[in-house]
Amino acid sequence: MATNRTEQYGLHLWEPGDDFLREEFNENFSRLDLSARVVSGSYTGNGAAGQHIELGFWPASVLAAREDGEITVSLSRTGYGGLALRDRPVKLSVNDQDTVVAVDPSGFTVFSRESSNQSPRGNQSGVRYHFLAVQG
Incomplete structure (x- = not known):
């Protein structure tokens, strides 16, 4: 799972050693799709x-x-x-x-x-x- 999030859009940020979850990628893409x-x-x-x-x-x-x-x-x-x-x-x-x-x-x-x-x-x-x- 991601350790941090970006300040502006709340996107997942991963640190070395974090596991990647497909759901986190999908959530990032959904948030970007809704952005201006x-x-x-x-x-x-x-x-x-x-x-x-x-x-x-x-x-x-x-x-x-x-x-x-x-x-x-x-x-x-x-x-x-x-x-x-x-x-x-x-x-x-x-x-x-x-x-x-x-x-x-x-x-x-x-x-x-x-x-x-x-x-x-x-x-x-x-x-x-x-x-x-x-x-x-």
């Missing part, structure tokens, strides 16, 4: 009203921005990205049509509506965006 995971990547907007970005997990937060770093132009109320949390999407206003980025159980969705100057543009056709997603 950070994924970064990019996508290219397709111009549709919405585009789902599949991550394979439900992120606690997603930060998305245009490749040039633009997130929001506050004077024109045009949104190109932002920090979305579970149950707290990035919106330009309380209007659901103004959602820019929303987190969901398998990733996140970005939205575009280019019919006016005051609109979400998180999925502009041909525009490259970068994101950082944290599982928690």
Whole structure:
């Protein structure tokens, strides 16, 4: 059996002479599997009203921005990205049509509506965006 545990995750640590138990390894792997995971990547907007970005997990937060770093132009109320949390999407206003980025159980969705100057543009056709997603 392991003599010690790590401070942060409580993983088993073995000293010379300790016996190894399969259960301890399995417990370590289970704890690591539940720990925070950070994924970064990019996508290219397709111009549709919405585009789902599949991550394979439900992120606690997603930060998305245009490749040039633009997130929001506050004077024109045009949104190109932002920090979305579970149950707290990035919106330009309380209007659901103004959602820019929303987190969901398998990733996140970005939205575009280019019919006016005051609109979400998180999925502009041909525009490259970068994101950082944290599982928690």
